[in-house]
Amino acid sequence: MMRCEWVKDHLLDYIDREIEASQELVIKEHLNDCDRCSHEYVKILDAWKALDLWEDLTPPARLRKNILGSIRRRREIKWWRMLAPVAAVFLIFIGIALYYRWDVTRNYHELTATNKDAPARLHTDITAENEADIIADLQLLREKEFYDSLDKLEKIDYLPLVEDQQKEDEGEQRSLLELFVA
């Protein structure tokens, strides 16, 4: 009875051939003598062998096609993923350039609109007819700027005008001369 329990505990190791040679011999002898343990041993072997009834299946042909198709699609997506950042950077540069151009144009229009004394429209297309007008406009602008700057200078107290300074000098010279004469 004790031996049957011991054999039962080691039967699976015996089936797997993972047992010491001495123990293997003991189990072999016991199985020859004990119907109950022998029956248990055959049951386990038959159960394991019955799994052979479970045949391998052949995968359907579409499976291979589907797998390879998936891989091909992934490769294409990979290329797009590599190009996307480059395209994004390119678009950002284009956007900045367009914005800069728009900003410059806007500033130009603002400047020309706020300068009321300037000619209403600056000639951009220089032709034989309007060339003289353009030159005349420029001359007017230069003269106007000159007189405007003179006005500003007269208003500055600490900076004597050249004419006053000359008058002062002449006045000093006259007073000195009068002294000598006197």
Add this chain to the structure above:
Amino acid sequence: MEETDIALMELIRRGDDKAFELLLSRHQRSVYNLACRFLNDEAEAEDITQETFIRIFKAAVTYTPEAKFTTWLYTIVKNLCFNALRKRRSAQIVSIEEETLPEIPADIDDPSEIIDGKRLRSKVLAAVHALPENMRIAVLLHKFHGLQYHEIAEILDCSVNSVKLRVHRAKAVLARSLSEFGGETK
């Protein structure tokens, strides 16, 4: 000379599609059958096989051969099968009795043997599917894919003794289930 699996992975990493096709040809059948036997559902087995090879392809870029290729391969299949089983359980879609059973081999001529063969096969499949998932996968890897206990231990991330115990218990359970069948036919 045939390229090893690891050599093929290196070629795949460099963009060699032919290497991937060769790897697929080599392992597609065993992956499909493992998933099919574990889940007893051919449609799901197809999905899992496809997903397995897509993951292999994606991982080729960073793959470093730390273990045998088949160990890594079957680990992926095992994880996907376990996930599928959990989803199935949470959805409570299919019970074991409703699952379709595969056909019997055609080499049995005697009608009574055919009936017995069918019944035995049904019993075998039912007995395997009744096993807990960790025991089931150990049995399938050991019996149908020829893996040793230490390889199965790596896949299941457990000790060798643990694997041995699972397989031994599975054999005892199967023997008990099929002994009832043996009693019925006598």
